[in-house]
Amino acid sequence: MISINTILKEVLNMSDKSLPSPFWVMVRKEISEHIKSWRFFILMGLILLTTSGSIYTILSVIRDNPAQLSANNTFLYLALFTTSINNLPPFITLIGFLGPLIGIAFGFDAVSSEKNSGTLSRIFSQPVPRDYFINSKFAGAYIVIILLIFALGFLVTGTGILYIGLLPAAEEVFRLFMFLIFTAVYIAFWLNLAIMFSILFKQPSTSALSVLAIWLFFTIFYSLLVQFGTHTFLPADGFAAQQVTIALSRLSPDFLYNELVTVLLNPSIRSLGALSFEQISDTLPSLLPVGQSILLVWQDIIAIVAATLICFGISYALFMRREIRA
Protein backbone atom coordinates (compact mmCIF):
# COMPACT_ATOMS: atom_id res chain seq x y z
CA MET A 1 0.00 0.00 0.00
CA ILE A 2 2.96 2.29 0.56
CA SER A 3 3.76 2.15 -3.12
CA ILE A 4 0.23 3.25 -4.03
CA ASN A 5 0.54 6.16 -1.66
CA THR A 6 3.86 7.19 -3.12
CA ILE A 7 2.47 7.03 -6.63
CA LEU A 8 -0.52 9.11 -5.61
CA LYS A 9 1.77 11.64 -4.03
CA GLU A 10 3.81 11.84 -7.21
CA VAL A 11 0.71 12.34 -9.30
CA LEU A 12 -1.15 14.76 -7.10
CA ASN A 13 1.65 16.91 -5.70
CA MET A 14 3.00 18.78 -8.62
CA SER A 15 6.18 19.58 -6.78
CA ASP A 16 7.57 18.70 -3.39
CA LYS A 17 8.32 22.22 -2.33
CA SER A 18 4.92 23.82 -2.67
CA LEU A 19 2.37 22.71 -0.10
CA PRO A 20 -0.40 20.51 -1.42
CA SER A 21 -3.73 22.27 -1.26
CA PRO A 22 -6.04 20.83 1.39
CA PHE A 23 -8.42 19.85 -1.39
CA TRP A 24 -5.88 17.54 -3.00
CA VAL A 25 -4.94 16.19 0.40
CA MET A 26 -8.58 15.24 0.84
CA VAL A 27 -8.87 13.77 -2.64
CA ARG A 28 -5.74 11.75 -2.04
CA LYS A 29 -7.20 10.34 1.14
CA GLU A 30 -10.42 9.43 -0.68
CA ILE A 31 -8.52 7.65 -3.42
CA SER A 32 -6.36 5.68 -1.05
CA GLU A 33 -9.40 4.69 1.01
CA HIS A 34 -11.23 3.48 -2.09
CA ILE A 35 -8.27 1.55 -3.38
CA LYS A 36 -7.67 -0.13 -0.04
CA SER A 37 -11.32 -1.04 0.46
CA TRP A 38 -12.80 -4.50 0.04
CA ARG A 39 -15.50 -2.99 -2.08
CA PHE A 40 -12.95 -2.09 -4.72
CA PHE A 41 -11.47 -5.58 -4.84
CA ILE A 42 -14.88 -7.22 -5.06
CA LEU A 43 -15.98 -4.97 -7.91
CA MET A 44 -12.70 -5.47 -9.73
CA GLY A 45 -13.02 -9.22 -9.38
CA LEU A 46 -16.62 -9.17 -10.55
CA ILE A 47 -15.85 -7.09 -13.62
CA LEU A 48 -12.72 -9.02 -14.57
CA LEU A 49 -14.50 -12.35 -14.23
CA THR A 50 -17.54 -11.43 -16.25
CA THR A 51 -15.76 -9.54 -19.02
CA SER A 52 -12.88 -11.94 -19.44
CA GLY A 53 -15.30 -14.71 -20.39
CA SER A 54 -16.86 -12.64 -23.11
CA ILE A 55 -13.55 -11.27 -24.40
CA TYR A 56 -11.92 -14.69 -24.41
CA THR A 57 -14.69 -16.26 -26.50
CA ILE A 58 -14.56 -13.51 -29.06
CA LEU A 59 -10.79 -13.62 -29.27
CA SER A 60 -10.77 -17.35 -29.87
CA VAL A 61 -13.42 -16.95 -32.56
CA ILE A 62 -11.42 -14.20 -34.25
CA ARG A 63 -8.30 -16.31 -34.25
CA ASP A 64 -9.70 -19.70 -35.13
CA ASN A 65 -12.88 -19.06 -37.05
CA PRO A 66 -13.18 -15.45 -38.20
CA ALA A 67 -15.89 -16.38 -40.67
CA GLN A 68 -18.28 -16.61 -37.77
CA LEU A 69 -18.14 -12.83 -37.38
CA SER A 70 -20.36 -10.89 -39.73
CA ALA A 71 -18.69 -10.19 -43.07
CA ASN A 72 -18.94 -6.41 -43.16
CA ASN A 73 -17.27 -6.01 -39.79
CA THR A 74 -14.04 -4.35 -40.76
CA PHE A 75 -13.18 -3.11 -37.30
CA LEU A 76 -11.92 -6.09 -35.35
CA TYR A 77 -11.22 -4.18 -32.16
CA LEU A 78 -14.68 -2.67 -32.05
CA ALA A 79 -16.08 -6.14 -32.62
CA LEU A 80 -14.13 -7.21 -29.55
CA PHE A 81 -16.26 -4.90 -27.45
CA THR A 82 -19.62 -5.33 -29.15
CA THR A 83 -20.02 -8.84 -30.53
CA SER A 84 -22.04 -11.40 -28.70
CA ILE A 85 -21.15 -15.02 -29.30
CA ASN A 86 -22.76 -18.13 -27.85
CA ASN A 87 -25.26 -15.94 -26.01
CA LEU A 88 -22.49 -14.43 -23.89
CA PRO A 89 -23.29 -10.74 -23.47
CA PRO A 90 -20.75 -8.45 -25.16
CA PHE A 91 -18.38 -6.22 -23.22
CA ILE A 92 -20.47 -3.08 -23.66
CA THR A 93 -23.56 -4.73 -22.22
CA LEU A 94 -21.61 -6.02 -19.25
CA ILE A 95 -20.08 -2.63 -18.57
CA GLY A 96 -23.43 -0.94 -19.05
CA PHE A 97 -24.77 -3.29 -16.43
CA LEU A 98 -21.90 -3.31 -13.95
CA GLY A 99 -20.79 0.31 -14.43
CA PRO A 100 -23.70 1.76 -12.46
CA LEU A 101 -22.92 -0.73 -9.70
CA ILE A 102 -19.41 0.69 -9.43
CA GLY A 103 -20.79 4.20 -9.17
CA ILE A 104 -23.37 3.16 -6.60
CA ALA A 105 -20.86 1.17 -4.55
CA PHE A 106 -18.47 4.12 -4.38
CA GLY A 107 -21.11 6.68 -3.52
CA PHE A 108 -23.98 5.25 -1.51
CA ASP A 109 -22.38 5.88 1.88
CA ALA A 110 -20.03 8.70 0.95
CA VAL A 111 -21.52 11.27 3.29
CA SER A 112 -23.63 9.23 5.70
CA SER A 113 -20.81 6.93 6.80
CA GLU A 114 -18.59 9.89 7.67
CA LYS A 115 -21.44 11.45 9.53
CA ASN A 116 -22.25 8.28 11.44
CA SER A 117 -18.67 7.55 12.39
CA GLY A 118 -18.16 11.07 13.70
CA THR A 119 -15.42 12.04 11.29
CA LEU A 120 -17.52 14.65 9.51
CA SER A 121 -17.61 17.22 12.30
CA ARG A 122 -13.89 16.77 12.84
CA ILE A 123 -13.16 17.53 9.20
CA PHE A 124 -15.51 20.50 9.29
CA SER A 125 -13.61 22.05 12.14
CA GLN A 126 -10.48 22.15 10.00
CA PRO A 127 -9.76 25.33 8.08
CA VAL A 128 -11.13 24.09 4.76
CA PRO A 129 -14.18 25.39 2.90
CA ARG A 130 -17.21 23.22 3.38
CA ASP A 131 -17.64 22.27 -0.26
CA TYR A 132 -14.15 20.75 -0.38
CA PHE A 133 -15.65 17.81 1.41
CA ILE A 134 -18.37 16.99 -1.10
CA ASN A 135 -16.13 17.88 -4.04
CA SER A 136 -13.35 15.66 -2.80
CA LYS A 137 -15.83 12.84 -2.24
CA PHE A 138 -16.81 13.06 -5.88
CA ALA A 139 -13.35 13.74 -7.26
CA GLY A 140 -11.71 10.93 -5.29
CA ALA A 141 -14.25 8.31 -6.31
CA TYR A 142 -14.31 9.58 -9.85
CA ILE A 143 -10.56 9.45 -10.35
CA VAL A 144 -10.63 5.82 -9.22
CA ILE A 145 -13.50 5.07 -11.59
CA ILE A 146 -11.80 6.72 -14.56
CA LEU A 147 -8.59 4.81 -13.87
CA LEU A 148 -10.57 1.60 -13.51
CA ILE A 149 -12.51 2.06 -16.76
CA PHE A 150 -9.49 3.08 -18.80
CA ALA A 151 -7.37 0.32 -17.33
CA LEU A 152 -10.06 -2.15 -18.26
CA GLY A 153 -10.42 -0.77 -21.79
CA PHE A 154 -6.68 -0.83 -22.38
CA LEU A 155 -6.42 -4.28 -20.89
CA VAL A 156 -8.95 -5.63 -23.36
CA THR A 157 -7.32 -3.84 -26.30
CA GLY A 158 -3.89 -5.00 -25.19
CA THR A 159 -5.02 -8.59 -24.90
CA GLY A 160 -6.54 -8.19 -28.35
CA ILE A 161 -3.25 -6.98 -29.81
CA LEU A 162 -1.40 -9.90 -28.27
CA TYR A 163 -3.96 -12.36 -29.53
CA ILE A 164 -4.70 -11.04 -33.00
CA GLY A 165 -1.33 -9.57 -33.81
CA LEU A 166 -2.75 -6.57 -35.69
CA LEU A 167 -2.63 -3.00 -34.45
CA PRO A 168 -5.97 -1.17 -34.07
CA ALA A 169 -6.68 1.53 -36.65
CA ALA A 170 -6.61 5.16 -35.58
CA GLU A 171 -10.38 5.41 -35.98
CA GLU A 172 -10.88 2.40 -33.77
CA VAL A 173 -8.65 3.87 -31.10
CA PHE A 174 -10.57 7.11 -31.26
CA ARG A 175 -13.93 5.37 -31.03
CA LEU A 176 -12.71 3.28 -28.12
CA PHE A 177 -11.53 6.41 -26.35
CA MET A 178 -14.91 8.04 -26.80
CA PHE A 179 -16.56 4.87 -25.54
CA LEU A 180 -14.41 4.83 -22.41
CA ILE A 181 -14.94 8.53 -21.75
CA PHE A 182 -18.71 8.30 -21.99
CA THR A 183 -18.77 5.14 -19.93
CA ALA A 184 -16.97 7.10 -17.23
CA VAL A 185 -19.49 9.93 -17.56
CA TYR A 186 -22.35 7.45 -17.31
CA ILE A 187 -20.87 5.92 -14.17
CA ALA A 188 -20.42 9.44 -12.78
CA PHE A 189 -24.17 9.87 -13.12
CA TRP A 190 -24.79 6.87 -10.86
CA LEU A 191 -22.03 7.96 -8.52
CA ASN A 192 -23.64 11.36 -8.12
CA LEU A 193 -27.07 9.86 -7.66
CA ALA A 194 -25.67 7.59 -4.96
CA ILE A 195 -23.90 10.51 -3.24
CA MET A 196 -27.17 12.41 -3.30
CA PHE A 197 -28.92 9.56 -1.50
CA SER A 198 -26.07 9.31 0.97
CA ILE A 199 -26.82 12.89 1.96
CA LEU A 200 -30.57 12.35 2.10
CA PHE A 201 -30.55 9.19 4.19
CA LYS A 202 -28.75 8.63 7.43
CA GLN A 203 -28.61 4.86 7.07
CA PRO A 204 -26.23 3.69 4.35
CA SER A 205 -28.41 0.64 3.75
CA THR A 206 -31.47 2.79 3.03
CA SER A 207 -29.55 4.87 0.57
CA ALA A 208 -28.01 1.82 -1.10
CA LEU A 209 -31.41 0.21 -1.49
CA SER A 210 -32.96 3.36 -2.92
CA VAL A 211 -30.29 3.79 -5.56
CA LEU A 212 -30.36 0.11 -6.41
CA ALA A 213 -34.12 0.35 -6.77
CA ILE A 214 -33.76 3.19 -9.24
CA TRP A 215 -31.08 1.32 -11.10
CA LEU A 216 -33.20 -1.86 -11.33
CA PHE A 217 -36.19 0.17 -12.38
CA PHE A 218 -34.34 1.70 -15.31
CA THR A 219 -32.41 -1.37 -16.41
CA ILE A 220 -35.26 -3.86 -16.21
CA PHE A 221 -38.71 -2.48 -15.64
CA TYR A 222 -38.68 0.79 -17.45
CA SER A 223 -38.35 -0.68 -20.95
CA LEU A 224 -41.10 -3.18 -20.16
CA LEU A 225 -43.36 -0.40 -18.92
CA VAL A 226 -42.72 1.72 -21.98
CA GLN A 227 -43.50 -1.16 -24.34
CA PHE A 228 -46.56 -2.14 -22.41
CA GLY A 229 -47.79 1.44 -22.37
CA THR A 230 -47.29 2.16 -26.05
CA HIS A 231 -48.73 -1.16 -27.14
CA THR A 232 -51.91 -0.65 -25.20
CA PHE A 233 -52.55 2.82 -26.55
CA LEU A 234 -51.11 2.70 -30.06
CA PRO A 235 -51.36 0.17 -32.93
CA ALA A 236 -48.56 -2.30 -32.47
CA ASP A 237 -46.42 -2.13 -35.60
CA GLY A 238 -47.11 1.46 -36.52
CA PHE A 239 -44.51 4.13 -37.09
CA ALA A 240 -46.03 6.25 -34.31
CA ALA A 241 -45.69 3.47 -31.75
CA GLN A 242 -42.03 3.09 -32.56
CA GLN A 243 -41.35 6.82 -32.30
CA VAL A 244 -43.16 7.11 -28.99
CA THR A 245 -41.35 4.06 -27.61
CA ILE A 246 -37.98 5.53 -28.47
CA ALA A 247 -38.87 8.96 -27.14
CA LEU A 248 -40.04 7.53 -23.83
CA SER A 249 -37.12 5.14 -23.58
CA ARG A 250 -34.72 8.02 -23.88
CA LEU A 251 -35.84 9.20 -20.46
CA SER A 252 -33.90 6.27 -19.07
CA PRO A 253 -30.19 6.86 -18.53
CA ASP A 254 -29.61 3.19 -19.16
CA PHE A 255 -31.20 3.37 -22.59
CA LEU A 256 -29.29 6.57 -23.43
CA TYR A 257 -26.01 4.99 -22.53
CA ASN A 258 -26.68 1.83 -24.52
CA GLU A 259 -27.75 3.81 -27.55
CA LEU A 260 -24.74 6.06 -27.22
CA VAL A 261 -22.10 3.36 -26.99
CA THR A 262 -23.73 1.08 -29.53
CA VAL A 263 -23.60 3.84 -32.13
CA LEU A 264 -20.08 4.88 -31.13
CA LEU A 265 -18.75 1.35 -31.48
CA ASN A 266 -20.78 0.40 -34.57
CA PRO A 267 -19.94 2.58 -37.54
CA SER A 268 -22.52 0.66 -39.55
CA ILE A 269 -25.43 2.12 -37.60
CA ARG A 270 -26.68 5.03 -39.64
CA SER A 271 -29.82 6.08 -37.88
CA LEU A 272 -31.40 5.80 -34.47
CA GLY A 273 -35.04 5.67 -35.51
CA ALA A 274 -36.93 4.06 -38.30
CA LEU A 275 -36.19 5.25 -41.81
CA SER A 276 -38.75 5.34 -44.59
CA PHE A 277 -38.14 3.52 -47.87
CA GLU A 278 -37.57 6.81 -49.72
CA GLN A 279 -34.82 7.69 -47.27
CA ILE A 280 -33.03 4.40 -47.68
CA SER A 281 -33.63 3.84 -51.37
CA ASP A 282 -30.50 5.48 -52.81
CA THR A 283 -28.08 5.21 -49.93
CA LEU A 284 -24.89 3.20 -50.13
CA PRO A 285 -24.48 0.79 -47.22
CA SER A 286 -21.21 2.37 -46.11
CA LEU A 287 -19.78 2.97 -42.68
CA LEU A 288 -20.16 6.30 -40.87
CA PRO A 289 -17.05 8.33 -40.02
CA VAL A 290 -16.51 9.03 -36.30
CA GLY A 291 -17.74 12.62 -36.52
CA GLN A 292 -21.04 11.49 -38.01
CA SER A 293 -21.49 8.80 -35.39
CA ILE A 294 -20.99 11.36 -32.66
CA LEU A 295 -23.41 13.69 -34.37
CA LEU A 296 -25.98 10.91 -34.42
CA VAL A 297 -25.88 10.50 -30.64
CA TRP A 298 -25.20 14.11 -29.79
CA GLN A 299 -28.50 14.47 -27.91
CA ASP A 300 -27.70 11.36 -25.87
CA ILE A 301 -24.31 12.78 -24.92
CA ILE A 302 -25.87 16.07 -23.86
CA ALA A 303 -28.57 14.28 -21.88
CA ILE A 304 -26.15 12.06 -19.97
CA VAL A 305 -23.77 14.90 -19.18
CA ALA A 306 -26.70 17.06 -18.11
CA ALA A 307 -28.18 14.35 -15.87
CA THR A 308 -24.77 13.87 -14.25
CA LEU A 309 -24.36 17.58 -13.61
CA ILE A 310 -27.90 17.94 -12.29
CA CYS A 311 -27.36 15.12 -9.81
CA PHE A 312 -24.13 16.68 -8.64
CA GLY A 313 -25.76 20.08 -8.39
CA ILE A 314 -28.57 18.71 -6.24
CA SER A 315 -26.12 16.87 -3.98
CA TYR A 316 -24.01 19.98 -3.65
CA ALA A 317 -26.97 22.17 -2.75
CA LEU A 318 -28.37 19.60 -0.31
CA PHE A 319 -25.03 19.19 1.35
CA MET A 320 -24.30 22.88 1.74
CA ARG A 321 -27.69 23.52 3.32
CA ARG A 322 -27.56 20.66 5.79
CA GLU A 323 -27.21 21.49 9.45
CA ILE A 324 -24.14 19.75 10.75
CA ARG A 325 -25.36 18.33 14.00
CA ALA A 326 -23.58 15.21 15.03
Place this chain on the structure above:
Amino acid sequence: MIKVTDLVKDYKQKRAVDHLDLTIKKGEVFGLLGPNGAGKTTIILSLLGLTEPTSGSVYVNDWNATSEPLKVKRIIGYLPDNVGFPENSSGFESLIYTGMLNGIPEKKAAEKAAGLLKVIGLEDAGYRKTKTYSKGMKQRLGLADVLMKDPEIMILDEPTTGIDPKGIQEFLRLIRNLSKQKGITVLLSSHLLHQVQRICDRVGILVDGKLLAEGNVQELAEKLSPGHKGRIIVKAEPITDDVIRELMNLPDIGTIKKENGHLIIEGSSGLLPYISKTLVYRGADLYQISSKEYSLDDIYQHYFEGGAEHV
Protein backbone atom coordinates in the same frame (compact mmCIF):
# COMPACT_ATOMS: atom_id res chain seq x y z
CA MET B 1 -10.65 35.82 23.00
CA ILE B 2 -14.25 34.70 22.55
CA LYS B 3 -17.07 37.18 22.61
CA VAL B 4 -20.67 36.17 22.08
CA THR B 5 -23.20 38.98 22.06
CA ASP B 6 -26.95 38.55 22.21
CA LEU B 7 -26.83 35.26 20.34
CA VAL B 8 -30.15 33.73 19.28
CA LYS B 9 -30.53 30.52 17.34
CA ASP B 10 -33.94 29.19 16.39
CA TYR B 11 -34.59 25.75 15.02
CA LYS B 12 -37.91 24.77 13.53
CA GLN B 13 -39.38 23.52 16.77
CA LYS B 14 -37.60 25.41 19.46
CA ARG B 15 -35.24 28.19 20.38
CA ALA B 16 -31.90 26.53 21.07
CA VAL B 17 -30.02 29.61 22.23
CA ASP B 18 -31.83 32.54 23.76
CA HIS B 19 -30.14 35.96 23.88
CA LEU B 20 -26.85 34.66 25.13
CA ASP B 21 -23.88 36.80 26.14
CA LEU B 22 -20.60 35.16 26.89
CA THR B 23 -17.01 36.31 27.14
CA ILE B 24 -14.04 34.03 27.56
CA LYS B 25 -10.61 35.46 28.26
CA LYS B 26 -7.32 34.26 26.86
CA GLY B 27 -5.74 31.32 28.64
CA GLU B 28 -8.87 30.57 30.63
CA VAL B 29 -10.48 27.17 31.10
CA PHE B 30 -14.19 27.74 30.81
CA GLY B 31 -16.78 25.07 31.51
CA LEU B 32 -20.13 25.29 29.80
CA LEU B 33 -22.53 23.24 31.87
CA GLY B 34 -26.04 22.30 31.15
CA PRO B 35 -28.36 19.38 30.73
CA ASN B 36 -28.71 17.65 27.39
CA GLY B 37 -30.45 19.86 24.90
CA ALA B 38 -29.60 23.09 26.70
CA GLY B 39 -27.91 24.47 23.61
CA LYS B 40 -24.27 23.73 24.37
CA THR B 41 -23.47 22.18 21.01
CA THR B 42 -25.32 24.92 19.17
CA ILE B 43 -23.16 27.54 20.84
CA ILE B 44 -20.04 25.60 19.96
CA LEU B 45 -21.09 25.19 16.34
CA SER B 46 -21.73 28.89 16.02
CA LEU B 47 -18.28 29.62 17.46
CA LEU B 48 -16.85 27.54 14.63
CA GLY B 49 -19.05 29.22 12.06
CA LEU B 50 -20.73 25.89 11.33
CA THR B 51 -24.19 27.16 12.07
CA GLU B 52 -25.61 30.54 11.27
CA PRO B 53 -27.05 32.48 14.20
CA THR B 54 -30.62 33.74 13.84
CA SER B 55 -29.43 37.00 15.37
CA GLY B 56 -26.59 38.28 17.46
CA SER B 57 -22.88 38.03 16.83
CA VAL B 58 -20.02 35.70 17.61
CA TYR B 59 -16.47 36.99 17.61
CA VAL B 60 -13.40 34.86 18.05
CA ASN B 61 -10.13 36.73 18.31
CA ASP B 62 -11.89 39.74 16.76
CA TRP B 63 -13.00 37.77 13.72
CA ASN B 64 -16.66 37.31 13.05
CA ALA B 65 -17.06 33.55 13.20
CA THR B 66 -20.08 33.59 10.92
CA SER B 67 -18.53 35.49 8.05
CA GLU B 68 -14.91 34.44 8.44
CA PRO B 69 -15.10 30.80 9.53
CA LEU B 70 -11.84 29.78 7.87
CA LYS B 71 -9.76 32.22 9.91
CA VAL B 72 -11.51 31.15 13.07
CA LYS B 73 -11.11 27.45 12.32
CA ARG B 74 -7.39 27.95 11.87
CA ILE B 75 -6.97 28.80 15.53
CA ILE B 76 -9.72 26.68 17.08
CA GLY B 77 -9.22 23.01 17.71
CA TYR B 78 -12.57 21.28 18.09
CA LEU B 79 -13.09 17.90 19.68
CA PRO B 80 -16.66 16.92 18.82
CA ASP B 81 -18.96 14.84 20.90
CA ASN B 82 -18.53 11.23 19.73
CA VAL B 83 -15.37 11.87 17.78
CA GLY B 84 -14.51 9.33 15.10
CA PHE B 85 -11.58 8.46 12.90
CA PRO B 86 -11.31 6.63 9.58
CA GLU B 87 -11.45 3.01 10.70
CA ASN B 88 -8.87 1.60 8.38
CA SER B 89 -6.15 4.13 9.11
CA SER B 90 -3.97 4.26 12.18
CA GLY B 91 -4.22 7.09 14.66
CA PHE B 92 -0.85 8.29 13.45
CA GLU B 93 -2.08 8.55 9.85
CA SER B 94 -5.20 10.41 10.96
CA LEU B 95 -3.09 12.95 12.78
CA ILE B 96 -0.90 13.52 9.74
CA TYR B 97 -4.00 14.02 7.64
CA THR B 98 -5.34 16.65 10.02
CA GLY B 99 -1.95 18.34 10.01
CA MET B 100 -1.89 18.47 6.24
CA LEU B 101 -5.39 19.92 6.11
CA ASN B 102 -3.96 22.68 8.25
CA GLY B 103 -1.22 23.32 5.77
CA ILE B 104 1.58 21.51 7.58
CA PRO B 105 3.94 19.70 5.20
CA GLU B 106 3.74 15.93 5.49
CA LYS B 107 7.17 15.41 7.04
CA LYS B 108 6.65 17.99 9.75
CA ALA B 109 3.16 16.67 10.40
CA ALA B 110 4.57 13.18 10.92
CA GLU B 111 7.13 14.40 13.44
CA LYS B 112 4.51 16.37 15.27
CA ALA B 113 2.05 13.47 15.28
CA ALA B 114 4.65 11.16 16.76
CA GLY B 115 5.39 13.73 19.48
CA LEU B 116 1.72 14.20 20.31
CA LEU B 117 1.10 10.47 20.51
CA LYS B 118 3.67 10.44 23.30
CA VAL B 119 2.00 13.34 25.09
CA ILE B 120 -1.36 11.59 25.14
CA GLY B 121 0.15 8.24 26.01
CA LEU B 122 -0.63 6.34 22.83
CA GLU B 123 2.95 5.68 21.68
CA ASP B 124 2.23 2.05 20.87
CA ALA B 125 -1.47 1.99 20.05
CA GLY B 126 -1.10 5.04 17.84
CA TYR B 127 0.20 2.93 14.98
CA ARG B 128 -2.67 0.44 15.11
CA LYS B 129 -5.88 0.88 13.17
CA THR B 130 -8.33 3.12 14.98
CA LYS B 131 -11.14 0.57 14.84
CA THR B 132 -9.34 -1.32 17.60
CA TYR B 133 -9.42 1.69 19.94
CA SER B 134 -11.47 1.99 23.10
CA LYS B 135 -13.62 5.05 23.65
CA GLY B 136 -11.05 6.56 25.99
CA MET B 137 -8.27 6.06 23.48
CA LYS B 138 -10.38 7.70 20.80
CA GLN B 139 -10.93 10.70 23.03
CA ARG B 140 -7.22 11.00 23.70
CA LEU B 141 -6.46 10.66 20.02
CA GLY B 142 -9.09 13.35 19.47
CA LEU B 143 -7.18 15.61 21.82
CA ALA B 144 -3.99 15.00 19.87
CA ASP B 145 -5.95 15.71 16.70
CA VAL B 146 -7.01 19.04 18.15
CA LEU B 147 -3.42 19.86 19.12
CA MET B 148 -2.06 19.12 15.64
CA LYS B 149 -2.87 22.62 14.48
CA ASP B 150 -1.34 24.33 17.53
CA PRO B 151 -4.66 25.85 18.50
CA GLU B 152 -5.05 29.05 20.44
CA ILE B 153 -8.46 27.84 21.53
CA MET B 154 -9.60 24.30 22.25
CA ILE B 155 -13.27 23.52 22.23
CA LEU B 156 -14.18 20.18 23.73
CA ASP B 157 -17.75 18.99 23.46
CA GLU B 158 -18.65 16.52 26.22
CA PRO B 159 -15.07 15.26 26.37
CA THR B 160 -15.68 12.86 29.24
CA THR B 161 -18.65 10.84 28.02
CA GLY B 162 -17.95 7.14 27.82
CA ILE B 163 -14.61 7.15 29.61
CA ASP B 164 -14.16 5.25 32.88
CA PRO B 165 -13.77 7.36 36.07
CA LYS B 166 -10.01 6.93 36.30
CA GLY B 167 -9.64 7.79 32.64
CA ILE B 168 -11.73 10.92 33.16
CA GLN B 169 -9.39 12.15 35.88
CA GLU B 170 -6.33 11.64 33.72
CA PHE B 171 -7.96 13.11 30.68
CA LEU B 172 -9.11 16.25 32.44
CA ARG B 173 -5.74 16.72 34.07
CA LEU B 174 -4.14 16.42 30.64
CA ILE B 175 -6.40 19.13 29.31
CA ARG B 176 -5.72 21.42 32.24
CA ASN B 177 -1.95 20.93 31.99
CA LEU B 178 -1.90 21.53 28.26
CA SER B 179 -3.91 24.68 28.68
CA LYS B 180 -1.66 26.06 31.39
CA GLN B 181 1.61 25.06 29.69
CA LYS B 182 0.78 26.39 26.27
CA GLY B 183 -1.58 29.17 27.23
CA ILE B 184 -4.45 27.65 25.30
CA THR B 185 -7.93 28.95 25.98
CA VAL B 186 -10.26 26.04 26.65
CA LEU B 187 -14.02 25.87 26.35
CA LEU B 188 -15.43 22.57 27.44
CA SER B 189 -19.02 21.54 27.65
CA SER B 190 -20.41 18.92 29.95
CA HIS B 191 -23.52 17.91 31.76
CA LEU B 192 -21.53 16.54 34.67
CA LEU B 193 -20.58 19.39 36.93
CA HIS B 194 -18.57 17.59 39.58
CA GLN B 195 -16.16 16.27 36.97
CA VAL B 196 -15.57 19.59 35.40
CA GLN B 197 -15.49 22.04 38.28
CA ARG B 198 -12.02 20.91 39.32
CA ILE B 199 -10.28 21.95 36.16
CA CYS B 200 -12.31 25.00 35.18
CA ASP B 201 -11.31 28.53 36.06
CA ARG B 202 -14.85 29.63 35.39
CA VAL B 203 -18.08 27.87 34.61
CA GLY B 204 -21.32 28.98 33.06
CA ILE B 205 -24.59 27.23 33.66
CA LEU B 206 -26.81 26.93 30.63
CA VAL B 207 -30.44 25.93 30.84
CA ASP B 208 -32.86 26.16 27.90
CA GLY B 209 -30.47 28.28 25.89
CA LYS B 210 -30.03 30.87 28.62
CA LEU B 211 -26.93 31.40 30.68
CA LEU B 212 -28.23 31.33 34.25
CA ALA B 213 -24.99 32.22 35.93
CA GLU B 214 -21.28 32.35 35.29
CA GLY B 215 -18.22 32.77 37.45
CA ASN B 216 -15.86 30.63 39.46
CA VAL B 217 -17.30 27.92 41.63
CA GLN B 218 -17.68 30.05 44.80
CA GLU B 219 -19.12 33.01 42.97
CA LEU B 220 -21.54 30.73 41.29
CA ALA B 221 -22.68 29.21 44.54
CA GLU B 222 -23.36 32.66 45.93
CA LYS B 223 -25.04 33.93 42.81
CA LEU B 224 -27.27 30.97 42.46
CA SER B 225 -28.37 30.78 46.07
CA PRO B 226 -28.04 34.13 47.83
CA GLY B 227 -28.57 33.57 51.54
CA HIS B 228 -28.80 29.84 51.14
CA LYS B 229 -25.33 29.24 52.41
CA GLY B 230 -25.90 25.82 53.79
CA ARG B 231 -27.80 23.78 56.28
CA ILE B 232 -27.09 23.12 59.92
CA ILE B 233 -28.59 20.03 61.44
CA VAL B 234 -29.03 20.02 65.19
CA LYS B 235 -30.25 17.33 67.56
CA ALA B 236 -30.91 18.67 71.03
CA GLU B 237 -33.40 18.16 73.87
CA PRO B 238 -35.52 19.91 74.90
CA ILE B 239 -36.24 22.54 72.30
CA THR B 240 -38.74 25.12 73.35
CA ASP B 241 -40.22 27.92 71.30
CA ASP B 242 -38.06 30.31 73.31
CA VAL B 243 -34.95 28.57 72.07
CA ILE B 244 -36.13 28.82 68.51
CA ARG B 245 -36.98 32.50 68.95
CA GLU B 246 -33.53 33.16 70.32
CA LEU B 247 -31.88 31.27 67.48
CA MET B 248 -33.84 33.38 65.01
CA ASN B 249 -32.22 36.46 66.47
CA LEU B 250 -28.75 35.30 65.49
CA PRO B 251 -27.37 37.23 62.50
CA ASP B 252 -27.36 35.67 59.01
CA ILE B 253 -29.79 32.93 59.83
CA GLY B 254 -32.48 31.74 57.47
CA THR B 255 -35.49 29.62 58.21
CA ILE B 256 -35.64 27.09 61.01
CA LYS B 257 -37.58 23.88 60.59
CA LYS B 258 -38.32 21.04 62.94
CA GLU B 259 -38.08 17.68 61.25
CA ASN B 260 -38.44 14.36 63.11
CA GLY B 261 -36.57 15.47 66.17
CA HIS B 262 -33.97 17.48 64.30
CA LEU B 263 -33.70 21.17 63.79
CA ILE B 264 -32.82 22.14 60.26
CA ILE B 265 -31.37 25.62 60.18
CA GLU B 266 -30.42 27.53 57.08
CA GLY B 267 -27.07 29.22 57.47
CA SER B 268 -23.34 28.85 57.00
CA SER B 269 -20.99 26.79 59.12
CA GLY B 270 -19.72 29.98 60.79
CA LEU B 271 -22.86 29.93 62.89
CA LEU B 272 -22.10 26.60 64.54
CA PRO B 273 -20.42 28.02 67.70
CA TYR B 274 -23.19 30.56 68.25
CA ILE B 275 -25.93 27.99 67.85
CA SER B 276 -24.31 25.52 70.19
CA LYS B 277 -23.66 28.22 72.77
CA THR B 278 -27.23 29.41 72.62
CA LEU B 279 -28.56 25.90 73.05
CA VAL B 280 -26.32 25.06 75.96
CA TYR B 281 -27.04 28.40 77.60
CA ARG B 282 -30.73 27.67 77.36
CA GLY B 283 -30.22 24.38 79.14
CA ALA B 284 -30.73 22.02 76.21
CA ASP B 285 -28.65 18.85 75.88
CA LEU B 286 -26.79 18.92 72.61
CA TYR B 287 -26.44 15.49 70.98
CA GLN B 288 -25.41 16.37 67.49
CA ILE B 289 -24.63 19.44 65.46
CA SER B 290 -23.34 19.42 61.94
CA SER B 291 -23.33 21.73 58.98
CA LYS B 292 -23.67 20.92 55.33
CA GLU B 293 -22.52 23.52 52.80
CA TYR B 294 -24.40 23.55 49.53
CA SER B 295 -22.04 22.09 47.02
CA LEU B 296 -22.23 23.45 43.52
CA ASP B 297 -23.59 20.09 42.53
CA ASP B 298 -26.61 20.57 44.79
CA ILE B 299 -27.23 23.97 43.33
CA TYR B 300 -26.77 22.68 39.84
CA GLN B 301 -29.15 19.83 40.49
CA HIS B 302 -31.61 22.27 41.95
CA TYR B 303 -31.53 24.40 38.83
CA PHE B 304 -31.84 21.52 36.47
CA GLU B 305 -34.90 20.27 38.23
CA GLY B 306 -36.49 23.65 38.61
CA GLY B 307 -35.44 25.09 35.26
CA ALA B 308 -35.13 28.82 34.83
CA GLU B 309 -37.97 29.94 37.08
CA HIS B 310 -35.68 30.38 40.10
CA VAL B 311 -33.77 33.30 38.65
